[in-house]
Amino acid sequence: MNKVTIKPQWSLTREGGGTLMPRLIELLRLVQQHGSLARACEASGLSYRHAWQMVREGHALFGAPLLRMSPGRNSTLAPLGEKLVWADRRITARLTPLFESIASELEAEIAQAMEEPPAVLRLHASHGFSIEILQQQLAADGMQLEWKYCTGIEAVSAMTSWQCDVAGLHVPHGEFEAAGVEHYRPWLRPGEQMLIDVSTRRQGLMLQAGNPLRVRGMADLARMDVRFVSRDPGSGTRLLLDLLLQQAGVDPAGPVGHAPCERTHAAVAAYVASGMADAGFGVETAARRFELDFIPLQTEQYFLLCDEAFFDTPAMQQLVAVLGSEEFRAAANQLPGYDARHAGEVHRLEDAFAGLGLARRGG
Template sequence: MYKVTIKPQWQVQAPNGEPALVRLVELLVGIHETGSLARACARAELSYRYAWGMLKMGQNALGAALVTSTRGSGARLTPLGEKLVWADKRIAARLSPLLDSLASEIEVEFERAFAPAEAILRIHASHGFAVETLHRFLSRKQIAADLKYRSSQEVLASLTRGNCDLAGMHLPIGELEAPMLRLYAKWLRQGNLHVVDLATRRQGLMVARGNPKKIHGVADLVRKGVRFVNRQPDSTTRALLDLLLARENIDGRAIDGYDNGEFTHAAVAAYVASGMADAGLGIETPAQRFGLDFIPILQERYFFLCPKAVYDTTAIDAVLAILRTSEFRKAVNALPGYDARHCGRVLGVVDAFPELRG
């Protein structure tokens, strides 16, 4: 099976029309992550002399220093250098799920040239790190999967139209489950569906390291001087925030940044880590990856919906076999905030969500 990888790349053009950043951002990211120009050069496979020349050209084109270096203390980025690095991280966090979906489509086109279309597993899912892990395991097993990341509403609509075999979404566990279920009941009550558990994960507030704004819950988001970054309007995490705010009798319009929406948890984390916001609601994994503090609020359940007509197929059998392996569960449990103890469990919709009875 062919594997396709697509990575975002960007550059800035100076006022004179010359490109100011050709591999320069890659070098700056290396300095940021290693604290050393020499180690950044080794990682990028650039000579030390060439890298210094690249830095000087970039600084001349942009009109400001990008790196400071002192004997014995390594290299440090200037504020401008930091801004370029965090711009790169935000671009990657925002585009990676989209590019992963596109790469999956291209892989499927390769596969269709060698295998019948019905052999390709169609997965439409709300973005999540356990889903990414499953996709990697499917690739290792040479199982062709067309993975598309969508909002939960789009996923359910796709399932209803018969355009996917597995529909991945998430719902909160506890008192907010029932009101959230009501948002999706018209799809879930259609019957003829199996629920396949993937994992539980923690949702909470992502804040800067040390929590300088002393944010401890959604009630603190309305305080003056607190900037928030939200998710897109049709996402389940956005709906979850609205339920949390309603529980506190808070109008979302009172929050600075309520209308600023990002499309993934990682993009929210990058937004906060770059200093553009003080808090965002999301899961724990990207918070840790971006060096943020995480304030847990609740657990949620991530699962797949599978039509009964598709359930008894070799493709679904292969997925269930992967989900039930200790190797896969270990990989998911290694993700901060994730718990795979029920991974691969299969239930009827009403058994999984008793609130749907009647």
């Protein structure tokens, strides 16, 4: 099967015709990562002379410096350089899951046009870091997989209308479990569906490094001095956020509910790390990757859902075997806030949520 790769790339054209090229933005990202222009050149394969000329051209284009040079050839980004790099990181965090889904669709279309065998498993799932690992390991295991990132509701809806074989969704532990299950209830079929554990993960507040505004919990999000970035309505994370706000006495339909929204945990983290917000809500892994402070508030379980009739297929059994492997569990357990010790364990839907009224049909 062909492998399609789509990467976000952008440029900036000034009035008068000058253009900031993607290669310079990538160079600035490497300077931020490595702490000097020389080390950025080593990482990119550029000569120091050529890289310095690119920086000078960028300076001339904007009339403002992009780098600050220090003794010993150490470099830091100037404020304008910081803004450009964070714009690039936000674009990447926001668009990469979407582009990966489109790439998977294109792979399927190309395979069909070339009369190649179709994907043996179609997975629609709420985006998560353990799911990324699962996709990588299934591909390494030789599975022809078609996947799409979407909200949990969109995933289970697609599964029940035969648009995919497996849906990925997450449900909070504890007092919010019933509300989490209710979120998906119209598409749940007790006695006909199976759940497979992927991992647990911690969700909470992502805060700028050092927590300069001294945010301590959800109630602080109602403060006028705290800029918040939210999640997209309809997502499982937005449901959990609203439940936690209500618990803290904050109206989810108030100002917090009208904050800017992002569609993934990484995009929320990038938004906060760029300085555009003081706080966001999402999983711990995203916060740590962007070097943010994190206040854990809720643990939830990430599941895969499939029809019982599909569970015994070779493709599904291969997926369950990969999930239950030591390789997957070890990789997922490296993610901050994730616990995959029960990955690959299988439950009937009505048994997984005993006591929540999910009775087997006809029983």
